[in-house]
Amino acid sequence: xxxxxxxxxxxxxxxxxxxxxxxxxIHGMKVGISIVLVSLLYILDALHDRLGDNSMWAIVTVVVMxxxxxxxTIQKGLNRCVGTICGGGMGIMLVLWPHRFNIGEQGRLTITxxxxxxxxxxxxxxxxxxxxxxxxxxxxMFFIMIFSLVSVFGVRNDDIVKQANDLLASIFIGITIxxxxxxxxxxxxxxxxLHASLDSNLNxxxxxxxxxxxxxxxxxxxxxxxxxxxxxxxxxxxxxxxxATDESMIKFAKWECRIGRFGLKHCWDDYLVIGNLxxxxxxxxxSLRSCRKSKYPAHSVSLVEEIKTQCEAIGNSVGSIxxxxxxxxxxxxxxxxxxxxxxxxxxxxxxxxxxxxxxxxLSAIQANNSQTLGFAQTTQFMLILxxxxxxxxxxxx
Amino acid sequence: xxxxxxxxxxxxxxxxxxxxxxxxxIHGMKVGISIVLVSLLYILDALHDRLGDNSMWAIVTVVVMxxxxxxxTIQKGLNRCVGTICGGGMGIMLVLWPHRFNIGEQGRLTITxxxxxxxxxxxxxxxxxxxxxxxxxxxxMFFIMIFSLVSVFGVRNDDIVKQANDLLASIFIGITIxxxxxxxxxxxxxxxxLHASLDSNLNxxxxxxxxxxxxxxxxxxxxxxxxxxxxxxxxxxxxxxxxATDESMIKFAKWECRIGRFGLKHCWDDYLVIGNLxxxxxxxxxSLRSCRKSKYPAHSVSLVEEIKTQCEAIGNSVGSIxxxxxxxxxxxxxxxxxxxxxxxxxxxxxxxxxxxxxxxxLSAIQANNSQTLGFAQTTQFMLILxxxxxxxxxxxx
Numbered sequence: 109x110x111x112x113x114x115x116x117x118x119x120x121x122x123x124x125x126x127x128x129x130x131x132x133x134i135h136g137m138k139v140g141i142s143i144v145l146v147s148l149l150y151i152l153d154a155l156h157d158r159l160g161d162n163s164m165w166a167i168v169t170v171v172v173m174x175x176x177x178x179x180x181t182i183q184k185g186l187n188r189c190v191g192t193i194c195g196g197g198m199g200i201m202l203v204l205w206p207h208r209f210n211i212g213e214q215g216r217l218t219i220t221x222x223x224x225x226x227x228x229x230x231x232x233x234x235x236x237x238x239x240x241x242x243x244x245x246x247x248x249m250f251f252i253m254i255f256s257l258v259s260v261f262g263v264r265n266d267d268i269v270k271q272a273n274d275l276l277a278s279i280f281i282g283i284t285i286x287x288x289x290x291x292x293x294x295x296x297x298x299x300x301x302l303h304a305s306l307d308s309n310l311n312x313x314x315x316x317x318x319x320x321x322x323x324x325x326x327x328x329x330x331x332x333x334x335x336x337x338x339x340x341x342x343x344x345x346x347x348x349x350x351x352a353t354d355e356s357m358i359k360f361a362k363w364e365c366r367i368g369r370f371g372l373k374h375c376w377d378d379y380l381v382i383g384n385l386x387x388x389x390x391x392x393x394x395s396l397r398s399c400r401k402s403k404y405p406a407h408s409v410s411l412v413e414e415i416k417t418q419c420e421a422i423g424n425s426v427g428s429i430x431x432x433x434x435x436x437x438x439x440x441x442x443x444x445x446x447x448x449x450x451x452x453x454x455x456x457x458x459x460x461x462x463x464x465x466x467x468x469x470l471s472a473i474q475a476n477n478s479q480t481l482g483f484a485q486t487t488q489f490m491l492i493l494x495x496x497x498x499x500x501x502x503x504x505x
Numbered sequence: 506x507x508x509x510x511x512x513x514x515x516x517x518x519x520x521x522x523x524x525x526x527x528x529x530x531i532h533g534m535k536v537g538i539s540i541v542l543v544s545l546l547y548i549l550d551a552l553h554d555r556l557g558d559n560s561m562w563a564i565v566t567v568v569v570m571x572x573x574x575x576x577x578t579i580q581k582g583l584n585r586c587v588g589t590i591c592g593g594g595m596g597i598m599l600v601l602w603p604h605r606f607n608i609g610e611q612g613r614l615t616i617t618x619x620x621x622x623x624x625x626x627x628x629x630x631x632x633x634x635x636x637x638x639x640x641x642x643x644x645x646m647f648f649i650m651i652f653s654l655v656s657v658f659g660v661r662n663d664d665i666v667k668q669a670n671d672l673l674a675s676i677f678i679g680i681t682i683x684x685x686x687x688x689x690x691x692x693x694x695x696x697x698x699l700h701a702s703l704d705s706n707l708n709x710x711x712x713x714x715x716x717x718x719x720x721x722x723x724x725x726x727x728x729x730x731x732x733x734x735x736x737x738x739x740x741x742x743x744x745x746x747x748x749a750t751d752e753s754m755i756k757f758a759k760w761e762c763r764i765g766r767f768g769l770k771h772c773w774d775d776y777l778v779i780g781n782l783x784x785x786x787x788x789x790x791x792s793l794r795s796c797r798k799s800k801y802p803a804h805s806v807s808l809v810e811e812i813k814t815q816c817e818a819i820g821n822s823v824g825s826i827x828x829x830x831x832x833x834x835x836x837x838x839x840x841x842x843x844x845x846x847x848x849x850x851x852x853x854x855x856x857x858x859x860x861x862x863x864x865x866x867l868s869a870i871q872a873n874n875s876q877t878l879g880f881a882q883t884t885q886f887m888l889i890l891x892x893x894x895x896x897x898x899x900x901x902x
Contacts, residue, residue, distance in 0.1 A: 136630035140622040143653050147621060150657045151614060161558070164654055168565070171650040176633065217548060224544060225537040233533030236573065253568040256540050257561055260547045348745055391791050 134294050135176055142170045142289045146282055162274040169282030173246075174290065179298035179360025181290040184246050185283045186363075191250035196276050198227065198251075199258025203268045217263065224259055228252055254279075298360035302379060305354055307434035309386050312343040314427035314434075316393050322420065347390040354383045531691050532573055539567045539686045543679055559671040566679030570643075571687065576695035576757025578687040581643050582680045583760075588647035593673050595624065595648075596655025600665050614660065621656055625649055651676075695757035699776060702751055704831035706783050709740040711824035711831075713790050719817065744787040751780045 125133065149155045149163035156163060173188055175181045202223045206216040234240055235248040258275065262268040358379050522530065546552045546560035553560060570581045599620045603613040631637055632645040655672065659665040755776050 132630050132633040133626075135633055136626040136628070139629035139649070140626035143625045143649075144618050144622050147618065147653065147657045151618075151660050156661070164657065167653050167657065168650060171646060171653065172569075174629075221541055221544065221548075225541050228540045229530075229533040229537035231533070232536035232571075233529050236529040236532055249568060252536070252540075253565060256544065256564050256568065260544045260561065260564065263548050264553070349749060352746060352749070391788055394788050 131296060135296070138289055138293050139170075139174050141293065142174060142285050143167060145285050145289070146170050149278065149281065159274050159278050162271070162278045163281075164278075165275055166278040166282035166285070169279050170286050173283065174286050176296055177298040177301060177357070177360055178287075178291050178295045179357075179363045181286055182363045183360055185287050187244060187247035188250050188283060189280070191244075191247035192254050192276055192279050195251040195254030196258055196272050199255045199262070200268060200272050202227070202255075202259045203262025220259055220263060224256060227255060231255075298357045298363075302354060302357040302361055305350060305357065306379070306382060306386065309347045309350060309390075310430045310434035312347055313386070313389055313393055314430035316344050317430075318423050318427040320393065320423070322423070344390045344394050348387050348394075351383055351387045355380065358383075528693060532693070535686055535690050536567075536571050538690065539571060539682050540564060542682050542686070543567050546675065546678065556671050556675050559668070560675045560678075562672055563675040563679035563682070566676050567683050570680065571683050573693055574695040574698060574754070574757055575684075575688050575692045576754075576759070576761040578684055579760045580757055582684050584641060584644035585647045585680060586677070588641075588644035589651050589673060589676050592648040592651030593655055593669050596652045596659070597665060597669050599624075599652075599656045600659025617656055617660060621653055624652060628652075694761055695754045696761055699751060699754040699758055702747060702754065703776070703779060703783065706744045706747060706787075707827045707831035709744055710783070710786055710790055711827035713741050714827075715820050715824040717790065717820070719820070741787045741791050745784050745791075748780055748784045752777065755780075 124130070146163075146166040146169075149159060149166050150161075169188070173181065173184045175184060202220060206219040209215070211219075231248055231252045235245060235252075240248065254275070258268070258272050261271055265271050361379075521527070543560075543563040543566075546556060546563050547558075566585070570578065570585055572578045572581060599617060603616040606612070608616075628645055628649045632642060632649075637645065651672070655665070655669050658668055658672075662668050758776075
C-alpha cells in the first residue's frame with residue numbers, strides 16, 4: 109500500500125487510521141503548519157524588526173481561532189477582525205483622551221481605570237445577552253481583550269498608536285494565515301459535515317424504525333430474555349441532540365458559500381427545515397419505542413401474525429425510503445419525490461384499513477380487559493407508524 | 506424604592522431590571538472588577554518592575570476564562586493551570602535541549618520549528634478526540650498556546666527560564682483573581698442554575714400537558730380557528746435541548762461542591778437521572794401534541810364528553826404534581842413521594858378502565874371506519890397519558 113502514498117496521501121491515511129482519525133490528524137497538521145508559519149514572524153529577523161514582540165499575538169490568534177471546519181474558521185476570523193478593530197480603536201481613544209486635560213499622572217490613571225471598568229462591564233453585559241452570545245461571542249471577547257490591552261499599554265508606552273498598529277497588524281496576519289491554511293490545505297467543509305450528519309441521522313432512524321417494528325412483533329418469551337438493544341435508542345436521542353450542531357453547521361456553511369463554494373443562492377434555510385423534520389421524526393421513533401415498553405403485550409397470536417407482516421413491510425419500505433433520501437442528500441441530487449410519496453400514501457391507506465379491521469375483529473371476539481388493552485396498544489403502535497409516514501411525506505415535499 | 510438601595514443592592518437591581526438583566530449586569534461588573542485588578546499589575550510600578558510586560562498575560566487570562574457561573578470558572582481555571590504548566594515545561598525543554606548539541610544557530614532553529622510542528626500537531630489531534638474535547642478542551646488549547654509562546658520566546662531571549670517563570674506567574678495571578686472575584690462577589694452557582702432550569706422545565710411540561718389535554722377535547726370548530734399556541738411546543742422542544750446545558754451544569758456543580766458549598770456527598774449523578782427522565786417526559790408530551798394534529802378528530806360528542814372530564818382531571822393532577830416536584834427541587838426538600846404515587850396509580854387505573862369502556866362502547870354502536878379511527882386516536886391519546894404517568898412515577902421514586 110505504501111506505493112500509493114505519493115499520489116494519494118489522503119486516501120492512504122484514511123485507509124490506515126480510519127476516516128475520523130485521519131481527519132483529526134490532518135486537522136492537527138494544519139494547526140501545526142499555521143503555528144510554524146506565524147512563529148516565523150517572531151523568529152525571522154527581518155519580520156521581527158518590523159513588528160517587534162507584538163508578533164506573538166499572531167500565535168495566540170491562530171491557536172484561539174483555528175477550527176475544524178473552514179466555515180467556522182472564517183466566521184470566527186471575521187468576528188475577531190471586527191472585535192479587534194473596535195477594541196483597538198476604543199483603547200486608543202481611552203488612552204489619548206485624558207491627555208487633553210491638564211490633570212496630571214494620577215488623574216489620567218483614574219480616568220483609564222474607570223473607563224476600563226465601565227466599558228468592560230458594558231461589553232460583558234452585552235456579551236451575555238443570548239442573541240449576541242449566539243452570534244458574536246468571540247468578537248465581543250476579543251473586543252474586551254484588545255481594548256484592555258491597548259488601554260493598559262497606553263499607561264507606559266508613549267507611542268501607543270504605533271504599538272496598537274503593530275498589535276492589530278500581527279493579529280490580522282494570524283487571522284489571514286489561519287483562514288488560508290484552513291481553506292487551502294485539505295479543507296473540511298461545514299457543508300459536507302452537515303450533509304454527512306443529516307445522512308447518518310436518516311440512516312440511524314431508518315434502521316431504528318425497522319428494528320422497532322421487528323422487535324414489537326417478536327414473541328414475548330424472546331423479549332423477556334432481555335435481548336433489547338439500547339444502541340438504537342441512544343442513536344435516536346443523539347439525532348435529536350445533534351440538531352444544535354447541525355444548526356451551527358448551517359450557519360458556518362453560509363459563510364463558506366460566500367467564498368464561492370456552493371454559490372450564494374444555495375438555500376441553506378431549507379436544511380433548517382429538513383433538520384427540524386428529522387428531529388420530529390426522531391421523536392416519533394422514540395415514542396414508537398416506548399410502545400415496546402408497554403406492560404400489556406399484544407396477546408392473540410393469530411391476529412398479531414396478520415398485522416405483523418404488513419407492519420414489517422411498511423417499516424422496511426419507510427426505512428429504505430429514508431436511506432435513499434440520505435443518499436440523495438450526500439450526492440446532492442434532487443430525488444424523485446412522487447414515486448416515494450405514492451408508496452407512502454399506499455402504506456398509510458393500508459394502515460388505516462388495518463386499524464379498522466382490528467377493531468372489527470375485536471368486537472367480534474368479545475375480548476376481556478387485558479386483551480383490549482393489548483389491542484389498543486397495537487393500534488397506538490400503528491398510529492405512530494402512520495404519523496411517521498405523514499412526517500416523511502412532508503420531508504419529501 | 507431608592508431608600509432600599511443601601512442595604513439591598515441586589516434586590517433593588519432585580520426590581521429595576523428584572524432578574525435576568527440584573528444577573529448579567531452583575532456578571533459584567535465582576536468582569537470589570539477583575540480586569541481593573543489585573544491591570545494594576547501592569548500599571549503600578551512596584552508590580553511592573555517585578556513581572557515586566559508579562560503581566561499583560563494576566564489580562565488575557567481573565568478575559569478568556571471568566572465565566573458566568575463559579576463552577577465553570579473554577580473548572581476552566583484548573584484546566585488552564587494544568588495546560589499552562591505542561592506547556593511551559595515542554596516549551597522550556599524544547600528551547601534548552603538543542604543547546605546541548607553543537608549545531609549552530611540554523612540547526613537550533615530547525616529543531617525548534619520541527620518540535621513546534623510535531624507537538625502542536627499531536628496536541629491538536631488529541632484535542633479533537635471527543636472525550637478529551639468534552640473535558641479538557643480549554644486545557645489543551647492553553648497547552649498549545651503557552652508551549653508555542655515559550656519555545657518561540659526562547660529563540661530571542663537568553664534567560665528563557667526567567668521569562669517563562671514570569672509568564673506563568675502572571676497567568677496564575679490572572680486565574681486566582683478570576684476565581685476569587687467570581688466566588689466572592691455575588692457568586693452565581695451552577696447548582697442554583699441547575700435547580701432553576703430543572704424546575705422551569707417541569708413547570709413548562711406541566712402547563713403543556715394541561716393545555717394539550719384541554720386543547721384535545723375542544724370542539725373542532727374552535728380548533729379550526731387556528732387558536733393553537735405554538736409557544737408550548739417550542740417550550741417542550743427546548744426542554745429536550747436543554748439537556749446538554751444541564752449536563753454541563755452538573756459537571757460544574759461538582760466542582761463547586763469541592764469548595765464546600767454542598768458537601769462532597771451531594772449526589773449530582775442523581776440529577777443526571779432526573780434530567781434524563783424529564784427529557785423522556787418531554788418526548789411523550791410532544792407525541793401527545795402530535796395527537797392533536799391527527800386528521801380524524803373524535804366524532805361522537807356524547808362519548809367524548811365522558812372521557813373529557815376524566816382526562817382533564819388527570820392532566821391537571823399530573824401537572825400539579827410536576828409543579829410540586831419542581832418546588833421541592835428548588836427548596837431542596839425531600840418530597841413525600843408516596844402520596845403522589847398513590848394518586849398517580851389511581852389515575853393510571855382509571856385510564857385503563859376508560860380505554861376498555863371506550864372499546865366496549867365502540868363495539869356496541871357499530872361505528873363506521875372514520876369513527877373507529879377517531880376512537881383509535883383518542884385511545885392513543887390516553888395511552889400516551891398513561892405513559893407519562895408511568896414515567897412520572899419513575900421520577901418520583
